[in-house]
Amino acid sequence: MSKWTIADIPDQAGRTAVVTGSNTGIGFETAKALAGKGARVVLAVRNTGKGSDAAARIMAEHPGADVAVQELDLSSLESVRAAADQLRARHETIDLLINNAGVMAPPRSTTKDGFELQFGTNHLGHFAFTGLLLDRLVATPGSRIVTVSSSAHRFVNGIRFDDLQWERDYRAMRAYGQSKLANLMFTYELQRRLAGTHTIAAAAHPGASQTELGRNASLRLTLAFLPVVPLQQPATMGALPTLRAATDPGVLGGQFFGPDRLFETRGYPVVVSSTRASHDIDAQRRLWSVSEELTGVTYPIPATV
Structure with missing residues (x-):
């Protein structure tokens, strides 16, 4: 299918979608599109005030939309558990979980649990959140888990298991790349x-899109990325790979979607490839085991041989 757009999203009436980081950027556009197609959408966000503003904007554009706000700070496992408990209390089934939230290239800092901020938020937070909601997803025929990665996963050749938290030789963009590689490895192992089951896992990346993702980056990195700014596409386009992975009836588990033009920086969503490192099954399983140990979340599904 060429030039897949929001118009190709099937009716989502009766479906429940949880979208992390959905008060701005790609997450907001994803949530808005799903709400416009009739889904019951939960904006899972760190700042509930901004989340309420986002919900109001969606409902102004789509009167009658069913939009709720859930507090979720992925940099805190306590918050992740609380959010999952609240969602489980409200929803017996969940059709779509879109792991979109993320942080990119900040100066080195740690989460509330002591993890390097990007690895802890982008990967471990979503790993725990998904695991805590998984029974609601597998109980729902046709459900999907879509995790947003990045072409930055190509910046690294593997996971630094000997220094996961980047306590030595911290490089902001390489640490970001590791977290995005972890997103893909998580998706492939989860699938x-x-x-x-009747649930599939897929991944997506937005290409170069106009968002607030890099708002915490250093001045040096901000200046380094200035030449890329003219290539950036609107967040409405950047959301299309996620939306296709979440709603296209033809999607297969384990597929990865990204833009189709200019080295995957912009364009319409198609199936794209990821690095050899992302497909390393032994590393995927090791990452899974380490993630369970660090988060204390064990999935209610067995490992495959």
Whole structure:
């Protein structure tokens, strides 16, 4: 299918979608599109005031839309558990979980639990959140888990298991790349574990899009990225790979979607490839085991042989 757009999203009436980081940027555009197609949308956000403003903007554009706000700070496992408990209390089933929230290239800092901020937020927070909601997803025929990665996963050749928290030789963009590689490895391992269920896992990346993702980056990195600014596409376009992964009836588990033009920086969503490192099954399983240990969240599905 060429030039897949929001117009191609099937009716989402009766479906519940949880979208992390959905008060701005790609997450907001994703949530707005799903609400416009009739989904019940939960904006899972760190700042509930901004989340309420985002919900109001969506409902102004789509009168009658069913939009709720859920507090979720992915840099705090306590917050992740609280949010999952509240969502489980309100929803017996969840059709879509879109792991979109993220932080990019800040000066080195740590989460409330002591993890390097990007690895802890982008990967471990979503790993825990997904695991705590998984029974609601597998109980829902046709459900999907879509995790937003990045072409920055190509910046690294693998996971630094000997220094996951980048306590030595911190490089902001390489640490970001590791977190995005972890997103893909998580998706591929999760898909294998979902075999035999009615749930699939897929991934997406937005290309170069106009968002607030890099708002915490250093001045040096901000200046370094200035030449890329003219290539950036609107967040409405950047959201299309996520939306296709979440709603296209033809999507297969384990597929990765990104833009189709200019080295995947812009364009319409198509299936794209990821690095050899992302497909390293032994590393995927090791990352999974380490993630369970660090978060204390064990998935209610077995590993496959």
